[in-house]
Amino acid sequence: MRESSRRYCVATFLLLMLLIAPMTSVTGRSVHQTNAVDLFPEGDFVSPANWSLSSFTSFSEDPAFYTDTMVADQRLTILHNRPLNHDSMTFWAQSTPTDSNNSLGQPDGAVTWSSGPVIELSSFNALGSTGYEILNVEVVVAFSVPDPLYQDSVRFSINYDGQYESLVTFSNTQNSLDYLSTTWAYNITSLMDWTWYDVQNSILTLDYVSVGGTDDSRLNVDAVGMRVDMRTPWYGGEYGAAQAEFSGHYMPVIELDLSSGLSENMALSTCGLESSITGTSGSWTSEVIETPPNQRIGRVHFALENESLDDVILEYSSSDDGVSFSEFQQMNEHMLLPNQQFTKLRVSTTDACITHLKVDVNDPTLTLAGRIFGDVDGLVSNSSRWLLFVNDELVTNEPVSINPSLSMAFPIGRYMSESDTSLKVEVKSWFIWASDGNQSTTAFEISSMGVSGGYDIEWDEDPVCIPVGNQQLTEDGGGRILPFLNRCTDDRTATSNLNIAFENSNPGLVTVDLTQGDIRLSLQPEASGQASIVTTVSDSAGNTWSETFIVNVDNVDDSPNLREFPALIPVELSVASTFSFDYSDIDSTGLTATTNKSWATVDVFNKTITVVAPVLGFTSVLVSLCDQTSCSERILDLEVLSLPDLVIEEIDVIANSNTVRSGDILSIRVLVRNLGQAEANMISVRCEAGSELIDYETLPQLQPGSVSYVTFDWQVPDGMTQVQLRAIVDRSSEIAEGDESNNEALLAVAIEPSLSSESENDETSALADGLFWGSSILVIVAIGVAFVFLMPAKIKKLE
Numbered sequence: 115m116r117e118s119s120r121r122y123c124v125a126t127f128l129l130l131m132l133l134i135a136p137m138t139s140v141t142g143r144s145v146h147q148t149n150a151v152d153l154f155p156e157g158d159f160v161s162p163a164n165w166s167l168s169s170f171t172s173f174s175e176d177p178a179f180y181t182d183t184m185v186a187d188q189r190l191t192i193l194h195n196r197p198l199n200h201d202s203m204t205f206w207a208q209s210t211p212t213d214s215n216n217s218l219g220q221p222d223g224a225v226t227w228s229s230g231p232v233i234e235l236s237s238f239n240a241l242g243s244t245g246y247e248i249l250n251v252e253v254v255v256a257f258s259v260p261d262p263l264y265q266d267s268v269r270f271s272i273n274y275d276g277q278y279e280s281l282v283t284f285s286n287t288q289n290s291l292d293y294l295s296t297t298w299a300y301n302i303t304s305l306m307d308w309t310w311y312d313v314q315n316s317i318l319t320l321d322y323v324s325v326g327g328t329d330d331s332r333l334n335v336d337a338v339g340m341r342v343d344m345r346t347p348w349y350g351g352e353y354g355a356a357q358a359e360f361s362g363h364y365m366p367v368i369e370l371d372l373s374s375g376l377s378e379n380m381a382l383s384t385c386g387l388e389s390s391i392t393g394t395s396g397s398w399t400s401e402v403i404e405t406p407p408n409q410r411i412g413r414v415h416f417a418l419e420n421e422s423l424d425d426v427i428l429e430y431s432s433s434d435d436g437v438s439f440s441e442f443q444q445m446n447e448h449m450l451l452p453n454q455q456f457t458k459l460r461v462s463t464t465d466a467c468i469t470h471l472k473v474d475v476n477d478p479t480l481t482l483a484g485r486i487f488g489d490v491d492g493l494v495s496n497s498s499r500w501l502l503f504v505n506d507e508l509v510t511n512e513p514v515s516i517n518p519s520l521s522m523a524f525p526i527g528r529y530m531s532e533s534d535t536s537l538k539v540e541v542k543s544w545f546i547w548a549s550d551g552n553q554s555t556t557a558f559e560i561s562s563m564g565v566s567g568g569y570d571i572e573w574d575e576d577p578v579c580i581p582v583g584n585q586q587l588t589e590d591g592g593g594r595i596l597p598f599l600n601r602c603t604d605d606r607t608a609t610s611n612l613n614i615a616f617e618n619s620n621p622g623l624v625t626v627d628l629t630q631g632d633i634r635l636s637l638q639p640e641a642s643g644q645a646s647i648v649t650t651v652s653d654s655a656g657n658t659w660s661e662t663f664i665v666n667v668d669n670v671d672d673s674p675n676l677r678e679f680p681a682l683i684p685v686e687l688s689v690a691s692t693f694s695f696d697y698s699d700i701d702s703t704g705l706t707a708t709t710n711k712s713w714a715t716v717d718v719f720n721k722t723i724t725v726v727a728p729v730l731g732f733t734s735v736l737v738s739l740c741d742q743t744s745c746s747e748r749i750l751d752l753e754v755l756s757l758p759d760l761v762i763e764e765i766d767v768i769a770n771s772n773t774v775r776s777g778d779i780l781s782i783r784v785l786v787r788n789l790g791q792a793e794a795n796m797i798s799v800r801c802e803a804g805s806e807l808i809d810y811e812t813l814p815q816l817q818p819g820s821v822s823y824v825t826f827d828w829q830v831p832d833g834m835t836q837v838q839l840r841a842i843v844d845r846s847s848e849i850a851e852g853d854e855s856n857n858e859a860l861l862a863v864a865i866e867p868s869l870s871s872e873s874e875n876d877e878t879s880a881l882a883d884g885l886f887w888g889s890s891i892l893v894i895v896a897i898g899v900a901f902v903f904l905m906p907a908k909i910k911k912l913e
Contacts, residue, residue: 144655146574146606148408150566153365153478153537156358157563159188165358172351172544181545183354189484190560192354192500192543196492199551201346203243204254205313206339207235217335221256221294225334233320235338243344244310247551250343251308252299253281253318259291261331266324268333272302273317279305294336313340345551351497353544354558361536366412366475366567368403369532370459372468375400385419386469387461397462402436403473404456409569411451412474414459415528419467427462448528450477474527478567480504480539484520484560492549493556500543500558504529514543514556526565537565574655577604577612581661582633582649587624589642589670598649599631607653615652620645624665635665640700642669673744674699676737684753685727686852687791692724695737702741710736714750727754757852759790760797760843762859763821767839775866776832784841784859786813787821790852797849801826802840834865 156164162185169178169192181194206220214226214233226233259268267285271278281300284291306312322333372387379396380387389396405411418424429442432454442460451457451473461468482502490498498514507529510522530537543558579602585594602609616626623645625636633649644667650660677696685691697718699705707716714725714735727733735750767774768781782801788794797813811824830837839861847854 143573143575144657145407146572146655149570149572151363151568151570152564152566153363153568154358154360154480154539154563154565156360157539157565159185159190159560159562162186165190165356167354167356169352169354172353172546178352178354181352181354183356185356188561190356190541190563192356192541192558194352194354194543194545194554194556194558196547196549196554198249198553199346199348199549200249200343201246202250202341202343203240204339204341205238205240205243206337207237207318208239209237210235211317214335217337219337220339221297221337223294223336225258225294225336227332227334228320228322229329229332230322230324233333233335234317235320235335236315236317238314238316238340240310240314240340240342243342246344246346248308248310248313248342248344250301250303251313252301252303252341252343254297254299254337254339254341255318255320256294256297256336256338257291257320258294258334259284259287259331260334261290263287263330265326266322266330269321269323270300271319271321272305273319274315275306275312277306290331294334297337297339299341308342313342316340347548347550349546349548351544351546353542355540355542357538357540359536359538360565363535363568363570365530365532365534365537366409366478366569367527367530367532367534368473368475370400370403370471370473372398372471380463383467385467387471388467389464393464395462395464397460400459400471402433402456402458404436405454406475406569407571409475410453410477411457412477412567413448413450413525413527414445414471414473415448416461416471417469419469423465423467425463426466426468429460429462431458431460432456433458448525472527472532474530474567476567476569477525478527478530478565479523480509480526480565481523481563482520482560483522483562484558486514486517486520486556486558488516488555488557490514490516490556491552491554492547493554494546494548497546498544500541503538503540503542505534505538506540514545514558520560527567539563539565574653574657575605576657577602577607577651577653577659579603579651579659579661582663584664584666585635587635587637587665587667589637589667590640590672591637593624593634593636595629596633596635597631598633599628602651602659604653604657606655611654613652615650617648617650618645619647623667626665637667640672642667671702671741671743672700674702674705674739674741674746676739676746676748679737679748679750682751682753684755684850685725687727687730687754687756689852690724690726692722694722696721697739697746699741705739705741707737707739709738709750723750725752727752730754730756755850756791757850758788758792758794758816758818759852759856760794760816760849761787761789761856762841762843763787765839765841765859765861767861767863773866774830774863775868776830776834777868778830780828780830782808782826782828782839783823784826785821785823786816786843788816788818791818793817794844794849794851798844798846799824800842800845801828802842803828803837808839830865832868836862836864838862 165185167183169181169183170176171178180196183192207218210218211234212232214235216224216226217233217235253272263285267283269283270281272281318338320333320335373382376399379390379394380398381390387398414428427444428447429444430451431439431442432452433439433456434454436456439458493514495513499511500514501511502509504526509524509526545556582596582598587594599609602612604612614628618626620643623638623641623643626647627634645665646662647665648660648662650658652658675698679695683693705718707718709716713728714723716723716737731754733752733754736747737750738745738747762784764785766783769778784799784801786799794816797816798810799813800810801808808828809826813822813824816822841859843857
């Protein structure tokens with residue numbers, strides 16, 4: 115069990131976490147794909163029904179006579195076709211060589227008649243018309259023949275340019291001839307290439323030819339004239355118009371919120387954004403303008419309440435990360451901004467009131483391709499124009515002049531609004547003429563028209579899940595299964611393909627994983643507290659939904675866990691025996707332990723139990739381990755034994771002299787003592803020289819406190835300078851002892867080389883001397899051996 119102060123901290127932390135959790139969050143949708151949108155598909159002219167066409171007389175709603183607007187063959191054509199302009203005038207005879215005065219001038223009902231003499235008329239005065247081109251000439255006669263002609267005839271002829279031409283002869287008529295109210299006409303254009311001189315000076319002769327003594331009738335002539343059809347100048351004006359509208363998509367424009375941003379001596383008023391103090395300059399800086407994904411920032415446009423007070427200074431600043439911006443630079447309105455992801459604008463003014471400020475995206479541009487062909491004869495160049503309108507705003511005003519390859523582009527972002535979902539385009543062409551009358555055909559043809567800059571962003575939205583909420587569990591209780599995946603949806607990724615990830619702040623308390631679409635919470639044993647779990651759900655595009663919820667595991671104060679003791683522990687009578695034990699307590703410190711025996715004590719810190727058993731035999735000790743609220747008990751079974759304790763007390767080496775030499779035969783004596791409280795029988799004693807076994811012996815019995823020895827003979831090998839003798843008692847641990855650690859002893863012995871014989875090449879006398887001295891030494895050695903045998907010498911151990 116934890117300390118109270120720690121529990122207080124835990125409780126405080128838990129309370130704070132409960133106040134803020136669970137929390138859900140999203141990272142923000144991502145772009146699935148972007149598409150360019152044609153903002154004026156009607157410009158391909160595939161569907162004529164999309165276009166509203168008209169043609170009118172200038173400055174009226176009267177239909178045009180010579181201008182037609184049509185959409186055909188995937189093109190728009192405004193055709194202006196003026197025919198030849200001509201006027202027809204009749205010039206009546208002004209003189210008569212035959213004094214036929216009643217036939218002069220225009221028809222007036224007074225006639226000159228004749229039943230034989232000819233009637234001649236001339237002087238067709240065309241004053242005021244002689245400057246026009248003659249197109250057609252006719253002879254016009256107002257006459258009548260009251261009775262049918264049976265034998266007689268009437269003959270008309272003309273004298274022109276010194277030539278005579280018979281025009282017509284009327285004879286054998288069945289009825290009278292009456293051309294007084296409706297004049298008779300005869301075309302003489304083909305007779306010659308007429309000039310006004312020829313027309314005015316021609317002489318027309320009208321002759322009644324009488325056959326026999328009795329006239330059939332008579333010729334009555336009211337007037338004779340020359341009707342001339344001439345090309346005459348004229349003027350006028352017509353226009354053709356074509357209009358189409360696209361709808362169904364927002365325009366690529368970002369309207370800036372003038373109520374946000376940073377103002378310095380500027381504020382919003384009823385008209386818009388203006389200087390706060392009249393006569394002083396103020397500035398306003400926009401919030402950061404972020405270019406839409408995969409698009410380009412375009413041009414800046416603003417509108418004023420009074421355009422005549424335009425003193426606005428426009429500046430821009432750009433950034434590619436939205437944090438570090440360049441210095442503000444001055445720019446002109448409608449200028450294309452640098453292609454950066456983030457932009458800020460600043461406007462400064464003293465007198466102007468800015469009603470709105472906007473930035474277009476992708477620089478929306480209207481492109482137009484076509485031609486102007488035919489001729490422009492007679493068109494007034496400075497008045498004949500074609501105009502382009504967008505949303506009823508004039509984009510351009512161009513002259514109607516011959517251009518076989520017309521290709522133009524116009525930025526039109528200024529004519530769009532962010533809220534607009536339609537775009538209207540209108541083309542008008544004015545044909546104003548002041549012509550000398552010639553025929554003329556002019557065609558304004560548009561083969562394609564388009565508006566770029568439109569875009570559509572397909573977003574991949576974040577997944578959406580129902581939060582699982584905070585969870586309350588109990589220590590050592592069961593875990594929990596929380597339905598989850600079937601409570602998540604995504605716009606593009608199937609639920610089964612969503613990726614689920616967990617972040618666990620306390621894996622030592624609880625483990626979390628996903629199994630068959632459910633969140634599985636598994637408690638760790640003997641653990642309590644709280645864990646913050648962050649569940650993150652991501653789709654195939656990396657969009658995420660996340661929830662942070664708290665898992666609180668209530669603490670349960672567990673009893674200490676005292677591990678089992680061995681089944682039976684042997685201890686020595688009246689000898690302190692210490693052995694280890696183990697325990698655990700997850701949630702408590704400061705444990706205490708007691709026994710029911712005064713001679714058994716527990717060291718909780720070092721996890722040891724010490725017993726000094728006073729009585730032989732089997733006995734039990736009750737061990738209790740307690741925390742602040744509960745205890746755990748176990749029985750410790752002991753077998754109290756009276757045991758021997760064998761120890762190598764000493765190793766002695768018996769030699770002929772104090773020096774051990776190679777080749778010597780040594781006697782090694784090993785003394786064994788029983789320090790225990792019981793006798794030991796059949797005690798094995800082993801002797802080794804280095805790693806080589808010398809021999810082993812057995813002591814039949816050794817009473818408590820007594821000592822005994824065994825002796826081993828060993829010849830020192832050649833070539834050694836030192837040897838380590840080892841004596842081991844009860845090497846195989848066949849005898850139960852109170853202390854098994856003192857059954858071995860070591861003795862290091864120094865070895866000298868053996869004595870060598872004299873060289874065989876010595877003089878005989880030297881040999882004799884050697885024999886003498888050798889014999890003497892042998893006698894001395896024999897005496898020494900006898901002395902040693904009677905009183906053995908002791909060689910001390912080398913430490």
